Amino acid sequence: MPPRNGDTLELTIDTLAYGGQGIGRVDDFVVFVRGAVPGDRVRAQIGRRKQRHAEARLLEIVEPSPVRVPAPCGHAGDCGGCEWQTLAYAAQLEFKQRQVVESLEHIGGLRDYELVSIAGMEHPWRYRNKMEFSFAESDGRLVLGLHRRGSWRKIVETTDCRLASTRINGARQAVADACRALGLRAYDRAAGRHETPSGLLRHLVVREGRAGDLVLNLFVSARFAEEGELAAGVADACAATTFAVTVNASRADAAAGDEPHLLFGPPFFGERLAGVDLAVPLTAFLQTNAEMCDALYRLALDFAAPDPQRDAFDLYCGIGSLSLPMAREAAHVHGIEIQEEAIAAARDNARRNAIANADFRAGDVRRVLKETLVDREGSPPPAVVLVDPPRAGMARKALARAAALAADRLVYVSCNPTTLAGNGAELRDLGYRLARVAPVDMFPQTHHVETVALFVREG
Numbered sequence: 001m002p003p004r005n006g007d008t009l010e011l012t013i014d015t016l017a018y019g020g021q022g023i024g025r026v027d028d029f030v031v032f033v034r035g036a037v038p039g040d041r042v043r044a045q046i047g048r049r050k051q052r053h054a055e056a057r058l059l060e061i062v063e064p065s066p067v068r069v070p071a072p073c074g075h076a077g078d079c080g081g082c083e084w085q086t087l088a089y090a091a092q093l094e095f096k097q098r099q100v101v102e103s104l105e106h107i108g109g110l111r112d113y114e115l116v117s118i119a120g121m122e123h124p125w126r127y128r129n130k131m132e133f134s135f136a137e138s139d140g141r142l143v144l145g146l147h148r149r150g151s152w153r154k155i156v157e158t159t160d161c162r163l164a165s166t167r168i169n170g171a172r173q174a175v176a177d178a179c180r181a182l183g184l185r186a187y188d189r190a191a192g193r194h195e196t197p198s199g200l201l202r203h204l205v206v207r208e209g210r211a212g213d214l215v216l217n218l219f220v221s222a223r224f225a226e227e228g229e230l231a232a233g234v235a236d237a238c239a240a241t242t243f244a245v246t247v248n249a250s251r252a253d254a255a256a257g258d259e260p261h262l263l264f265g266p267p268f269f270g271e272r273l274a275g276v277d278l279a280v281p282l283t284a285f286l287q288t289n290a291e292m293c294d295a296l297y298r299l300a301l302d303f304a305a306p307d308p309q310r311d312a313f314d315l316y317c318g319i320g321s322l323s324l325p326m327a328r329e330a331a332h333v334h335g336i337e338i339q340e341e342a343i344a345a346a347r348d349n350a351r352r353n354a355i356a357n358a359d360f361r362a363g364d365v366r367r368v369l370k371e372t373l374v375d376r377e378g379s380p381p382p383a384v385v386l387v388d389p390p391r392a393g394m395a396r397k398a399l400a401r402a403a404a405l406a407a408d409r410l411v412y413v414s415c416n417p418t419t420l421a422g423n424g425a426e427l428r429d430l431g432y433r434l435a436r437v438a439p440v441d442m443f444p445q446t447h448h449v450e451t452v453a454l455f456v457r458e459g
């Protein structure tokens with residue numbers, strides 16, 4: 001008999017779901033238990049129940065799994081991040097690789113390719129070069145930190161987040177202390193639609209470059225009189241190289257808003273990836289793990305095998321961080337990216353590195369490719385098209401146009417194996433065979449996994 005709502009049961013966890021929860025079974029009925037790892041014997045209470053599966057709350061670990069390890073982080077019980085930190089790192093890598101392989105097979109029907117073993121980190125902590133902290137108030141005290149597990153409103157004061165460097169944690173502390181000293185209040189968007197939001201402080205985004213830059217972007221509901229004093233105090237306390245204030249006047253709970261207003265420092269930070277010096281604008285995308293980004297780019301360039309006699313494309317190129325190293329080995333690289341600011345940075349980065357054989361166009365990949373296909377009619381096809389889309393993957397039309405460029409190779413960099421699998425199946429129908437797959441652990445202690453996949457044009 002399948003369990004009912006509220007039932008408490010004991011079960012063994014067999015595997016992990018793509019979202020990170022443990023999966024156990026009662027006959028054919030599937031139970032998802034957040035916080036449980038494969039091999040655990042747990043007691044759990046059935047919550048949200050559907051026809052064939054249910055989510056259950058972990059009540060007790062009756063017998064811990066051999067791959068369970070003590071949580072190293074002091075905030076582990078409260079904070080919503082790092083849901084896999086109780087899983088031994090070798091087991092994390094094994095499950096991530098398995099999830100990539102299973103997604104490709106079950107969603108895309110893709111098999112018979114060469115699998116390159118997942119690349120992991122030697123020290124899988126303190127790797128993030130970007131942290132987004134949120135402000136809140138708890139019993140009248142200002143709090144700056146990360147979301148409490150399962151809550152959008154409550155914030156845990158993460159004094160030592162182990163995914164962030166001690167310098168980024170120091171910046172969080174410096175900003176929290178300075179805001180408290182100035183008596184600034186957290187923004188409260190108010191519960192009712194007709195109530196007026198109150199307070200000022202919304203988010204703090206901290207980004208760090210390996211050569212020493214530390215940029216702080218403070219998201220607020222409106223410009224405020226104490227900005228200069230706050231920036232000066234924070235600069236002294238944590239040696240920030242840039243401090244900006246960004247107004248987000250909307251109710252949406254996101255670190256987004258108007259143009260950043262610089263209080264000091266340049267509007268970017270420096271990073272060096274794959275042998276190229278990059279200036280990264282405050283709001284542009286960059287992989288959040290610089291060490292593994294180097295590994296990812298090495299694999300992507302190796303799979304791409306650019307040809308010095310032929311063109312290459314880099315779709316979703318961001319600030320040109322992959323286009324530029326590729327340009328050193330190709331005849332010419334064409335980068336396409338929707339964010340204007342990122343395209344301006346890509347052009348600037350090309351100049352910084354004296355790379356003249358790359359051009360960058362701002363716009364939606366789907367639309368720009370339509371024009372490109374007309375412009376290139378009669379030209380020889382590129383040797384390679386590299387794509388690195390957001391989590392949702394590529395829309396069918398954009399993918400069909402990328403395939404219509406008729407490159408010998410299409411290298412797909414993906415942060416979501418489920419959409420890679422769907423797009424991979426579409427590519428097969430468009431004449432591309434999946435030849436090689438390399439998972440990369442860009443996000444240790446979480447269930448996320450990055451993958452580089454090589455598709456080869458048939459016929």
Ligand SMILES: C[S@@+](CC[C@H](N)C(=O)[O-])C[C@H]1O[C@@H](n2cnc3c(N)ncnc32)[C@H](O)[C@@H]1O
Pocket residue numbers: 285286287316317318319321322336337338339342363364365366388389390
């Ligand atoms: C995963 S990031 C990859 C960026 C870059 N390749 C890198 O390694 O840093 C995806 C990029 O796609 C861009 N993007 C999102 N939707 C797009 C679209 N429809 N057309 C063009 N670019 C898009 C985003 O702005 C972002 O820079």
